[in-house]
Amino acid sequence: MAxxxxxxxxxxxxxxxxxxxxxxxxxxxxxxxxxxxGEDAAATAADALVELxxxxxxxxxxxxxxxxxxxxxxxxxxxxPAELSEMAVYYRAKAQRDxxxxxxxxxxxxxxxxxxxxxxxxxxxxxxxxxxVGDFPTAxxxxxxxxxxxxxxxxxxxxxxxxxxCPLRP
Numbered sequence: 001m002a003x004x005x006x007x008x009x010x011x012x013x014x015x016x017x018x019x020x021x022x023x024x025x026x027x028x029x030x031x032x033x034x035x036x037x038g039e040d041a042a043a044t045a046a047d048a049l050v051e052l053x054x055x056x057x058x059x060x061x062x063x064x065x066x067x068x069x070x071x072x073x074x075x076x077x078x079x080x081p082a083e084l085s086e087m088a089v090y091y092r093a094k095a096q097r098d099x100x101x102x103x104x105x106x107x108x109x110x111x112x113x114x115x116x117x118x119x120x121x122x123x124x125x126x127x128x129x130x131x132x133v134g135d136f137p138t139a140x141x142x143x144x145x146x147x148x149x150x151x152x153x154x155x156x157x158x159x160x161x162x163x164x165x166c167p168l169r170p
Contacts, residue, residue, distance in 0.1 A: 001030075005046035015084060018049060019117065022087065027057040048079040052088050064095040071095070083116055090118045093125065102132050113142070120146065127155045 004014060011018075030050055042048040055070035071092035075085055093108030106129040112122035123142050130139035139159045146152035 001046045001050055005044045005050070008044050009046070011045050011049060011081065011084075014046070014049060015081060018053060018084060018087070021053060022056060027060070029057055030054055042074065042077045042079055045079045045081070048074050048077050049084060052080065052084060055088075056091055059091070059095060064098045067095040068092055068099070086112055086116045086118060090122055093122070097125065097129060102129055105129055106133065106135075124155060127159055131159050 059067040096105035109126040127142040143156040
């Protein structure tokens with residue numbers, strides 16, 4: 001990553017490495033400081049990638065509001081390729097959900113749910129978020145579109161469970 005940063009190279013194989021890093025959920029810290037020569041902001045795609053992965057690794061150890069700030073900043077740079085930007089939006093939506101920012105989280109999940117590697121995860125997250133704001137048609141649609149891996153029966157049960165006042169309940 002340091003070479004990609006220092007010479008403003010395309011991320012190339014580092015994109016797949018980032019997905020592996022996230023998929024492994026080990027969250028080892030990255031030692032590369034963002035920005036060459038002590039700059040605070042990301043100047044290259046590699047800087048933005050380091051900041052993205054660092055924010056994800058640190059999210060369990062810092063306030064979710066800080067995670068949201070970091071992920072907003074990294075997506076605002078516009079330096080990441082679309083699939084890595086999607087990663088930032090998805091994890092930002094998860095942090096917003098944890099903060100109780102249901103509508104912001106739902107909007108992020110809706111963006112990611114349209115396609116890509118995290119689409120199934122986003123659809124799974126979208127169902128309860130939509131239910132919480134009373135958007136039962138969207139919650140039901142999201143639950144019905146999940147696969148077995150998406151725990152569609154469990155999510156559908158949550159949407160239709162008694163006591164929610166769901167107008168779609170049979």
